[in-house]
Amino acid sequence: MIRLFIPHDLAAGGELALDPGQSRYLATVMRLAVGDELLAFNGRDGEWRVRITAVTRRAVAVRAEAPVRPQTVGPDLDLIVALVKRGRVETIVEKAAELGARRVRLVTTERTNADRTRVDRLTAIAIEAAEQTGRLDVPEILDPVKLEVLIGGWEPGRQLLFCDEAGDAPPILQGLTPPSRGEGEGEPWAILIGPEGGFSPSERRTLRALPYAIPVSLGPRILRADTAAIAALTLWQATLGDWTPKGAP
Amino acid sequence: MIRLFIPHDLAAGGELALDPGQSRYLATVMRLAVGDELLAFNGRDGEWRVRITAVTRRAVAVRAEAPVRPQTVGPDLDLIVALVKRGRVETIVEKAAELGARRVRLVTTERTNADRTRVDRLTAIAIEAAEQTGRLDVPEILDPVKLEVLIGGWEPGRQLLFCDEAGDAPPILQGLTPPSRGEGEGEPWAILIGPEGGFSPSERRTLRALPYAIPVSLGPRILRADTAAIAALTLWQATLGDWTPKGAP
Structure with a gap:
């Protein structure tokens, strides 16, 4: 129907x-x-x-x-993505809706070369994906802000899964699974995906120094931004999110 | 470079x-x-x-x-996908290359309405994605075959992660993690993703009866075929594949 x-x-x-x-x-x-x-x-x-x-x-x-x-609300999960090419941002928004993100926050970084996007168009994509995926809400798409502004206004208590493509971060599953994260269920989280050129060394230093940031690696191959976003959303949902029914082992 | x-x-x-x-x-x-x-x-x-x-x-x-x-070879992982719309098949092939699948096998099912595709074009996409992702091989793309033919010629010893969207299968992470699957490291696997309309009831019965099949669920929302393929490849690589360095906890 x-x-x-x-x-x-x-x-x-x-x-x-x-x-x-x-x-x-x-x-x-x-x-x-x-x-x-x-x-x-x-x-x-x-x-x-x-x-x-x-x-x-x-x-x-x-x-x-x-x-x-009845109305239900999914986990409190933000996806933060650097502005990449239009087609890839659109894919990311569609997949964020399917994978149950509550918000998509767009950021500009030293190595992004765009600073605007059509948020109304992205919202239309989020609505269509929400209709098809069966969820009862639509992820909110926020206007792009600079990375330092996003960090400056960070909401206390929200953890940050920092997908760090530079290679020496621990595997993502380690950053998401008990005992280190088992108590985090129900807490607000965010996933951060960088631009195709990666974060600059100074951005990486800043991100790694944040007390709420957990740097993780997404395997040995170079992933495009849309693949990285889908992979991280999937692993978060499968470990801490709503892919495992409450009370299941 | x-x-x-x-x-x-x-x-x-x-x-x-x-x-x-x-x-x-x-x-x-x-x-x-x-x-x-x-x-x-x-x-x-x-x-x-x-x-x-x-x-x-x-x-x-x-x-x-x-x-x-030096030449290395990734895990022996097949991605089996029902023929879906051309754009989605192309996305799936690109992502299978990024996520380290060794082969992509295309299948037709009761609810697919296409039985051919441009394998040469899909191979070109696989090559380009392999070049960009840094892997040392290119996933092989095989001509579409009927699901029953694929099952009839199943290679002994290859396990099958059957992504069963019908909803009563256990969560995918449960199907992939120790103790049930811990000994499977290094074994050949395949991931099966159905068409947008799902498998028919008789196909589901057949698949669930296969001794080497592990039916799993991909969460509470309806995923498009490309999203499901990327999600399953990611979870397989993160648990049994090469996303966790050997010897890591």
Whole structure:
């Protein structure tokens, strides 16, 4: 069944007019008609079964019929990525949504040569990926900031998995598994992925000196930024995140 | 430094004519000239420093000067993927090269609607990714076969990590970690990723009944085929593969 993120409040009986893009998608692309059902979520009210009540050339209206799943919230995990080429940033945002990151923070570093991106476009990609992956919220995409600004405003208590491609950091699984990290379950975390050219030596020194940073290595081969981001998100979810049901060994 | 995969034998002093594509890349795109150095590997003779000895309009010639790294071979890991949309198959091949798979086997299943692909194009993608990631071989890309043919010709002793999206399989990390799998280090493995529509119920029954198959789950969200492939390769390398130096805890 089609799943849509819609910004409106979802409550039984409410009738909602969808925006032009979603209306066109439902009526013209998917050829849905009055009476057809779909699923909707807004990041606050859980997932609802909604039914199409009107289709005009300009807009589709739906009515929320019944709640399907209560709202849940995934782990408090930020993905911090240096601005890389547009296509790779888009892949990273799509995968961050599939892999359950709560936020994507874009940073510029000494070796990034871009300082802006289309956050609205990245948000649209995050929404589409959230719709397809089945999550009940959409990861927030934040405007790019300089690495030193990000560090300067670091939230107390958030741990930082620093993916350090320079090679002498311990294997990532060691940085994520008990006993060193076993107590961290439920705590806020962030994963940091550098630009294709890597962090500069002075950036690496700064990052390694942060008391909340855990430098880790992602194996013996050079990974592109999107591969590194997916790999680190996966290992975090599989060890500390929601890939292991609570109470499982 | 530029790294190239070249099919020729690499030995000191040998002079080698590069193919037209690589010649154009070096001379026209990268504007290298006689005397410039690059790195070369062929999957057999390790990595060599080679020097350009001639640049004509038609071809670049190089001479192998000195070995840089001896040939090594990564873990014996196959990635088996159902044929999905072209762009996603290409991503999967690129990532399989970065993540150290030795082979990519393409399969058709009940729910794949394609039965052919451009293996030559996928091989070119694998070569480029191998050049960039620093490995000393190129993953082999095999022609698509039907799932039952693949199973019928299964190599004795190769274990199969069956990524089963149906949801009741144990978490992947459980399927990969000691004590259940600790003795498997160095053994041949394969990872199986289904098509976007999943395996059919009868395919799942067949796969789950294979004595060498370990069904595992990739978390609570629906992953696209490329994300699932990257996630499974990452977890395999981090637990049983070459991401943890031998002898490390």
